[in-house]
Amino acid sequence: MSFRQFAFGLTASFGIAWLAIVIVPFFMMRHIKPVAFDETADGKEGVYHPKRTGRVINGAEVYAANGCYHCHSQLIRPTYAGNDLGRPDWAGLKADEERGDTRRESNIFDYSGEKFAQIGQSRLGPDLSNVGRRVEKLYVKDGGDPKAWLLSHLYDPRANPERPTSKCPSYRFLFDTVEIEGQTPNDAVAITKDGEAVVPGNQALALVDYLLSLKRDDTVPASMSHLPPAQKGAPEKAAAPAAAPKG
Numbered sequence: 001m002s003f004r005q006f007a008f009g010l011t012a013s014f015g016i017a018w019l020a021i022v023i024v025p026f027f028m029m030r031h032i033k034p035v036a037f038d039e040t041a042d043g044k045e046g047v048y049h050p051k052r053t054g055r056v057i058n059g060a061e062v063y064a065a066n067g068c069y070h071c072h073s074q075l076i077r078p079t080y081a082g083n084d085l086g087r088p089d090w091a092g093l094k095a096d097e098e099r100g101d102t103r104r105e106s107n108i109f110d111y112s113g114e115k116f117a118q119i120g121q122s123r124l125g126p127d128l129s130n131v132g133r134r135v136e137k138l139y140v141k142d143g144g145d146p147k148a149w150l151l152s153h154l155y156d157p158r159a160n161p162e163r164p165t166s167k168c169p170s171y172r173f174l175f176d177t178v179e180i181e182g183q184t185p186n187d188a189v190a191i192t193k194d195g196e197a198v199v200p201g202n203q204a205l206a207l208v209d210y211l212l213s214l215k216r217d218d219t220v221p222a223s224m225s226h227l228p229p230a231q232k233g234a235p236e237k238a239a240a241p242a243a244a245p246k247g
């Protein structure tokens with residue numbers, strides 16, 4: 001092999017990978033055009049408007065800084081790449097009281113408003129794409145407060161009687177200890193031995209707001225779904241996305 005061939009081969013091996021993995025997706029996802037519903041496939045018309053509220057940016061920073069992505073994914077894979085829709089309530093609720101089956105794959109709009117799409121590195125813990133929904137609808141019982149559930153989980157995951165052996169680390173440093181003057185603060189997650197109240201700091205509050213905003217189960221146009229054609233028909237039945245609409 002001549003040096004020229006070697007140099008060409010080397011450049012081609014790295015260059016093609018770089019083009020396919022970095023450059024092409026960058027241009028495909030830079031300006032995302034809105035996707036429209038289709039009367040026949042979706043049973044309704046109009047443009048898909050993903051909605052999200054809460055302190056998404058600040059919360060995402062705390063999430064990243066504390067390495068939650070090491071153990072938690074935020075990616076419901078397209079159906080051709082894995083059966084994430086089959087995991088218990090990861091992709092949405094299988095039986096939502098009002099909306100029925102809301103499960104769907106992740107799509108590019110799910111990460112809007114965030115600097116990075118924190119799809120995660122491993123799945124030691126459950127996927128968090130819909131953790132806001134799960135906490136509100138499944139974990140909090142009898143009119144309990146979802147925010148309080150999450151704060152308590154962050155402070156001490158094993159304090160939850162249903163999760164005595166949780167492997168989620170506790171993030172106590174996101175909380176402050178304050179003296180109780182008069183009434184115990186409303187958002188106190190614990191009382192210390194010395195009678196002081198443990199209250200969430202700013203970062204904990206932003207993080208919980210972010211986690212509660214994770215409800216990626218709205219109905220999306222069937223054109224964004226990777227489900228087999230037979231399952232696509234019913235939009236409320238796990239229609240999904242993932243295709244980066246070109247633009």
Ligand code: HEC
Nearest residue numbers: 066067068070071124125126131134157163166167168169
């Ligand atoms: C070392 C791995 C690890 C890290 C890092 C980690 N977690 Fe977890 N997490 C887990 C495991 C395992 C579970 C499942 C056990 C349980 O339910 O507590 C879990 C459960 C959870 C749950 C409950 C989800 C559900 O639907 O049951 C939430 C919320 C959560 N983690 C949030 C976080 C946040 C926020 C961070 C970053 C501040 C984080 N975790 C970091 C391992 C981790």
